[in-house]
Amino acid sequence: MIQKFKTRLSVKSSLISLYIALTIPIPFITSEQLKITSLFLFIFGLLFVISITSDYVETCEKKISYKVSFISKAFGKKNWEIFWKEIKSIRSAPTSQGSKVFYFIDEQGKNLLLPQRIENFDVFLDKVQKETSINTEEICYLSPLWTYKLLTIISTLMIFGEVISFLF
Numbered sequence: 591m592i593q594k595f596k597t598r599l600s601v602k603s604s605l606i607s608l609y610i611a612l613t614i615p616i617p618f619i620t621s622e623q624l625k626i627t628s629l630f631l632f633i634f635g636l637l638f639v640i641s642i643t644s645d646y647v648e649t650c651e652k653k654i655s656y657k658v659s660f661i662s663k664a665f666g667k668k669n670w671e672i673f674w675k676e677i678k679s680i681r682s683a684p685t686s687q688g689s690k691v692f693y694f695i696d697e698q699g700k701n702l703l704l705p706q707r708i709e710n711f712d713v714f715l716d717k718v719q720k721e722t723s724i725n726t727e728e729i730c731y732l733s734p735l736w737t738y739k740l741l742t743i744i745s746t747l748m749i750f751g752e753v754i755s756f757l758f
Contacts, residue, residue, distance in 0.1 A: 593717065595647040595708040600738040602643040607745035609639045615752050642667075647705050649717050654694075656705060670702055674721040680704065680729065692729050706732040 617629040641661040648655045655671040663669070676697050682690045692704040706729075708714060715726040 592650045595714050597643050598707050598709050601707045604738040604741040607742050611745040611748035677722045
């Protein structure tokens with residue numbers, strides 16, 4: 591049975607709302623001759639952000655696959671897949687922000703980034719542990735989930751503030 595794990599809604603909404611909060615004023619403050627261009631670029635950028643946050647993971651009895659959008663591919667991000675039997679270990683590495691990222695290590699020593707911003711992350715980790723017999727108890731989200739929610743709230747407040755300032 592194929593299971594699909596999409597990017598967490600809180601991650602998508604935080605990035606999309608931040609984009610809107612930072613760019614929505616531009617079409618309103620540009621000169622008249624650039625309004626249509628800036629509106630077009632705003633919409634293009636919004637579609638771009640939505641596209642790059644639409645990556646997902648698929649698992650089945652044989653393998654795990656990471657799928658990216660066309661736009662993500664155009665900017666160098668690649669699809670990958672690895673068979674469960676090829677995963678020999680999971681290694682952690684610290685980030686500059688103080689959290690940890692995790693990598694699947696295959697038979698040849700190749701590193702594949704373990705997705706940490708997906709829905710049903712616990713179900714995904716259970717599947718990884720079941721299929722590989724590797725302990726996944728120490729693996730966690732890349733960032734605390736409250737940070738994405740806080741960013742969404744702050745961005746939404748910025749949007750409301752911008753709308754109110756343009757109306758009055």
